[in-house]
Amino acid sequence: MKTAITLRVNGDAYDVVVPPQRTLLEVLRDKLLLTGSKQGCDKGDCGCCTVLIDGEAVLSCLTLAVEAQERDITTIEGLADGDVLHPLQEAFIRAWATQCGFCTPGMIMSGVALLEKNPTPSLDDVRRALGSNLCRCTGYVKIFDAVILAAQMQRERAAAQP
Amino acid sequence: MLVMPKFEYVAPADVREASRLLLEADGKGFLLGGGTDLLVSVKQRVIVPSLVVSSRRLDELKGIRHVEGEGLYVGPATRLHQLYESPVVRATYPLIALAASVVGGNLHQHMGTVGGNLCLDTRCWYYNQTKFWRESYGLCFKQGGDACYVARGGQLCVAAYQGDTAAAFAAMQARLTIAGPRGDRQAPLTDLYSGDGKTPFTLRPGEIIAQVFVPEPTQPWKVFYKKYRQRGTIDFPLAAVAGALLLAADGRRCLDARVVLTGVHTQPVVAERAIAILKGNELTEEIIQEAGAAAAKQAHPAKTTHDTPQHRKRMIAVLVQEGIREVLGQPASPSAA
Numbered sequence: 001m002k003t004a005i006t007l008r009v010n011g012d013a014y015d016v017v018v019p020p021q022r023t024l025l026e027v028l029r030d031k032l033l034l035t036g037s038k039q040g041c042d043k044g045d046c047g048c049c050t051v052l053i054d055g056e057a058v059l060s061c062l063t064l065a066v067e068a069q070e071r072d073i074t075t076i077e078g079l080a081d082g083d084v085l086h087p088l089q090e091a092f093i094r095a096w097a098t099q100c101g102f103c104t105p106g107m108i109m110s111g112v113a114l115l116e117k118n119p120t121p122s123l124d125d126v127r128r129a130l131g132s133n134l135c136r137c138t139g140y141v142k143i144f145d146a147v148i149l150a151a152q153m154q155r156e157r158a159a160a161q162p
Numbered sequence: 163m164l165v166m167p168k169f170e171y172v173a174p175a176d177v178r179e180a181s182r183l184l185l186e187a188d189g190k191g192f193l194l195g196g197g198t199d200l201l202v203s204v205k206q207r208v209i210v211p212s213l214v215v216s217s218r219r220l221d222e223l224k225g226i227r228h229v230e231g232e233g234l235y236v237g238p239a240t241r242l243h244q245l246y247e248s249p250v251v252r253a254t255y256p257l258i259a260l261a262a263s264v265v266g267g268n269l270h271q272h273m274g275t276v277g278g279n280l281c282l283d284t285r286c287w288y289y290n291q292t293k294f295w296r297e298s299y300g301l302c303f304k305q306g307g308d309a310c311y312v313a314r315g316g317q318l319c320v321a322a323y324q325g326d327t328a329a330a331f332a333a334m335q336a337r338l339t340i341a342g343p344r345g346d347r348q349a350p351l352t353d354l355y356s357g358d359g360k361t362p363f364t365l366r367p368g369e370i371i372a373q374v375f376v377p378e379p380t381q382p383w384k385v386f387y388k389k390y391r392q393r394g395t396i397d398f399p400l401a402a403v404a405g406a407l408l409l410a411a412d413g414r415r416c417l418d419a420r421v422v423l424t425g426v427h428t429q430p431v432v433a434e435r436a437i438a439i440l441k442g443n444e445l446t447e448e449i450i451q452e453a454g455a456a457a458a459k460q461a462h463p464a465k466t467t468h469d470t471p472q473h474r475k476r477m478i479a480v481l482v483q484e485g486i487r488e489v490l491g492q493p494a495s496p497s498a499a
């Protein structure tokens with residue numbers, strides 16, 4: 001039976017009517033047209049569907065949309081502040097951490113969840129936090145570099161603030 | 163794209179109500195924890211539920227409580243990361259923290275629940291596939307067909323139980339409270355597993371794990387969790403060992419031991435023979451080797467994964483030996499000494 005639910009995504013409330021078997025990823029991409037979150041394996045293996053729910057990184061392909069009601073969902077589209085990119089987005093560009101780009105939104109969302117909890121991560125912390133995210137292109141080194149760089153940029157931005 | 167079939171969904175706030183709804187669904191109702199196992203199976207249509215009962219609002223199933231001098235009460239809807247992020251679990255029940263920290267990858271640990279991990283369906287190359295794949299092959303026992311492609315000519319499904327935390331909980335002698343439509347019952351964790359890969363759990367219709375209790379260790383056990391998997395960041399155990407050793411004051415003689423294997427049978431296996439060898443003996447290199455070999459004898463992996471059963475069996479010996487050496491503060495391989 002279809003249910004009417006409200007999803008809070010990137011600060012906006014969306015009223016949608018969905019059947020319970022619909023995943024959060026399907027609703028984000030097909031109903032809300034937020035196609036930044038990618039559909040790769042669609043079964044929990046690759047992490048390119050990663051979004052934040054209440055600040056916690058989760059696989060949206062294995063989350064029912066109905067389970068995400070009343071919670072705060074953040075997708076890759078919600079990171080930039082107007083034209084100002086999130087430090088992690090900026091760092092991905094600076095560190096050349098993207099090749100085909102398919103894994104990038106998921107990598108960034110896992111990285112954002114990490115930096116929220118741990119603003120000074122070690123390389124091991126980064127490897128662990130991004131452990132469920134697969135990349136078939138880069139070999140990971142530059143992705144990890146980008147997260148470490150973002151942590152540094154975040155500290156600099158914080159210090160520069162009056 | 164793996165579109166799920168239609169099902170009904172409810173999110174009750176009461177465990178008894180959840181249990182009643184599951185019972186009424188007549189074998190087609192499933193409790194949803196983090197969904198990292200169940201929803202994959204639904205997507206592949208190895209499971210086609212008529213009803214999914216969410217644990218989202220079942221607050222009595224959530225959280226960790228430590229009672230000094232008594233033990234640890236873990237709600238089955240607790241997420242795995244909460245175990246290893248809990249200071250008390252890390253300090254007093256480190257084996258459980260260790261096992262939880264190597265389940266899948268970081269996101270699986272954040273989504274996956276303790277109950278879902280204990281009730282992880284048994285796995286097999288011929289089972290964890292899409293409907294299209296399975297039908298092109300012909301359905302096996304576990305899917306309601308009449309053959310097993312692994313143990314050809316056999317009468318039982320030998321799909322592997324590949325959950326990590328069960329071995330750790332079993333080594334810590336955990337007990338379950340199981341809520342059913344007619345009330346609660348208690349059972350040792352090891353009784354949860356039937357040994358039949360097709361119907362791996364002994365839960366009766368409508369039953370839900372309501373609590374996992376771990377008695378507080380009264381002695382300074384030294385523990386290890388060793389896991390062999392294809393990729394270190396994400397995969398299921400092809401073979402894994404949870405171990406706990408109680409050493410005499412000399413740090414060499416083993417007063418008591420617990421060794422539980424996972425990934426190498428239809429259920430977690432208490433490695434009694436290895437335990438008998440370790441108990442009461444000085445942990446010389448010879449005893450360590452013997453214990454590893456004895457544990458491997460109790461491993462019964464079948465050809466359910468890409469790795470060979472012989473190799474997984476062999477890895478059990480290696481993991482047991484590495485674990486014991488680690489506890490003794492020795493290098494992983496004796497030749498490296």
Ligand SMILES: Cc1cc2nc3c(=O)[nH]c(=O)nc-3n(C[C@H](O)[C@H](O)[C@H](O)COP(=O)(O)OP(=O)(O)OC[C@H]3O[C@@H](n4cnc5c(N)ncnc54)[C@H](O)[C@@H]3O)c2cc1C
Nearest residue numbers: 044195196197198199200266274275277278325326371398
């Ligand atoms: C890529 C990948 C890698 C993985 N690697 C590992 C691994 O290395 N080790 C490992 O152990 N697992 C692994 N998993 C499987 C899974 O992520 C974990 O086992 C997880 O803990 C399952 O928990 P869940 O809450 O998501 O379970 P769910 O999918 O929600 O449920 C699983 C089953 O348990 C039942 N269940 C849940 N709670 C209860 C309860 N309270 N009482 C009775 N039944 C209950 C459900 O009805 C269902 O049948 C992996 C999964 C993926 C996709």
Ligand code: SF4
Nearest residue numbers: 286302310311319320
């Ligand atoms: S072990 Fe045999 S019956 Fe069981 S899932 Fe594999 S092929 Fe099917």
Ligand code: FES
Nearest residue numbers: 040041042047061
């Ligand atoms: S699409 Fe979700 S994990 Fe691959």
Ligand code: FES
Nearest residue numbers: 100103135136137
């Ligand atoms: S950049 Fe192509 S998959 Fe990561």
